[in-house]
Amino acid sequence: MKKIVLFLVIFFAVPSLSSAQGSSTNLELNITQTEPVPLQAGEYADLWIRVTNTGNSDAEDAEVEIVDEFPFHMDDRKKNWKFGEINSGERYQFRAKVRVDENAVFGENDLKFRVSSGNQNTSYTETIPLEVRTDDRSLIISELDYPERVEPGSSSEMNLTLENLANSRFRNIDVSLHASDIPVATRETNRKRIRSLGPKSSENISYTLNIDSDAENQLHKLPIEINYQNQAGQEFTVTENTGVNVGGHPNIDVDIDSSEVRTSGTGTVTFRVINRGQGQARFAEINLEETDRYDIISQDSIYLGSMIADDYQTAEFDVYVNEGEGNIVFPVTVDYRSGEGDQNREFEVENELYSSSQLDRYGMSKNGSSWIIIPVVLVVLGCAVYVWRRRREK
Numbered sequence: 001m002k003k004i005v006l007f008l009v010i011f012f013a014v015p016s017l018s019s020a021q022g023s024s025t026n027l028e029l030n031i032t033q034t035e036p037v038p039l040q041a042g043e044y045a046d047l048w049i050r051v052t053n054t055g056n057s058d059a060e061d062a063e064v065e066i067v068d069e070f071p072f073h074m075d076d077r078k079k080n081w082k083f084g085e086i087n088s089g090e091r092y093q094f095r096a097k098v099r100v101d102e103n104a105v106f107g108e109n110d111l112k113f114r115v116s117s118g119n120q121n122t123s124y125t126e127t128i129p130l131e132v133r134t135d136d137r138s139l140i141i142s143e144l145d146y147p148e149r150v151e152p153g154s155s156s157e158m159n160l161t162l163e164n165l166a167n168s169r170f171r172n173i174d175v176s177l178h179a180s181d182i183p184v185a186t187r188e189t190n191r192k193r194i195r196s197l198g199p200k201s202s203e204n205i206s207y208t209l210n211i212d213s214d215a216e217n218q219l220h221k222l223p224i225e226i227n228y229q230n231q232a233g234q235e236f237t238v239t240e241n242t243g244v245n246v247g248g249h250p251n252i253d254v255d256i257d258s259s260e261v262r263t264s265g266t267g268t269v270t271f272r273v274i275n276r277g278q279g280q281a282r283f284a285e286i287n288l289e290e291t292d293r294y295d296i297i298s299q300d301s302i303y304l305g306s307m308i309a310d311d312y313q314t315a316e317f318d319v320y321v322n323e324g325e326g327n328i329v330f331p332v333t334v335d336y337r338s339g340e341g342d343q344n345r346e347f348e349v350e351n352e353l354y355s356s357s358q359l360d361r362y363g364m365s366k367n368g369s370s371w372i373i374i375p376v377v378l379v380v381l382g383c384a385v386y387v388w389r390r391r392r393e394k
Helices: 002-022 356-362 370-393
Strands: 027-035 044-053 059-066 080-086 091-100 107-117 122-133 139-145 155-164 170-177 184-186 191-197 202-211 219-229 235-245 252-259 265-275 281-288 294-296 301-307 311-321 328-338 341-351
Touching (some): 027 107, 044 080, 059 091, 080 091, 155 170, 155 191, 191 202, 252 341, 265 281, 265 301, 265 328, 281 311, 301 311
Antiparallel strands (some): 027 044, 044 091, 059 080, 059 107, 107 122, 139 155, 170 219, 184 202, 219 235, 252 265, 281 328, 294 311, 328 341
16 A cells, blocks of 8 residues: 555656756847947947847846946946846847947957846856957057158158057058158158067157158148058058148348339339248238328239249339428338238338439439430531531532
8 A cells, every 4th residue: 555655656746846857947148239340449339139038938037237347348337137027938139338448358358247037046147259359549650750840842851650559469560651642752662661560569660751842831731551460460551641831931021123213203113022031922912001201103002922932023013202301111011821821021111212413413313314415416416517518518
């Protein structure tokens, strides 16, 4: 009788034990999408994460937490998601934002999760590898040394410091200056190569730049292109821009080139505008200001255009000088544009006036040429007398 009871107990207990052992939950995590691809060190990334119950029983109080651990940081953002009950075969997707540490290692980095459910207080950690790139802005020009301004026809050195901010080595680094569209040429080749540059290290390269003698006085854009490879052979290109400020400073001066203004009355005065500097003066214009000593009877402004170094232009003005004592002063203004923007120079140009006696003495008066007329008349009379006498003799 006891054997029969024991057999019945075992018979009914085994199916129940078998059913308990076969019932389980399994919350499986997958990252379905990332932005950007791959993740970039030092930047934020968006992750789309899918959680699926691949077990054969429902998961109660299911919860997923992203562990804040190098190189992935949650900062103050949401880091855990509660789903309540996830039935067997059911899936949910959620979006998370993480910050990738700027010192993240190039390649795969593990993102750690903590997964839990109410079933028998189950809790475990799971890691998913994510690809991190550290190359895009890890090779930089940290220093650039070049004169603030260079003159046309000159030569000067441009020194660059190339720095590797990454934790990996770069190789076959080509640094090229693209100067074909500006009045600048490299004395040697425009491309310099660095065979290899280790992590957290730097190297200097230099170029000798020759400036064209007729280069315009302005800031010229100079692109610098860097091509390199990482340890896996992947190629990258970075382009930076700098400027070459060509031209010295223009130095404008004004003087009288010639003048018919010697006393009161009408006359023409011609000004000579000279660029004694090294830089170009563009859109130059001269203006003559009227005073109580004279009236301007022509235009009071003349456009001169561009004036390169050691160049000059002339400008004529007709004036009527009023009666008065002493020399006359012409207030002149020259407006122009240099590499530093619009410029304005003011001058006071003195024109000497003479008295009537001085004009006669120097032979500059209107009657000062009478001494020439008298000899001419005498010669004509002499010729006439000679001809008359010859005719009488015949």
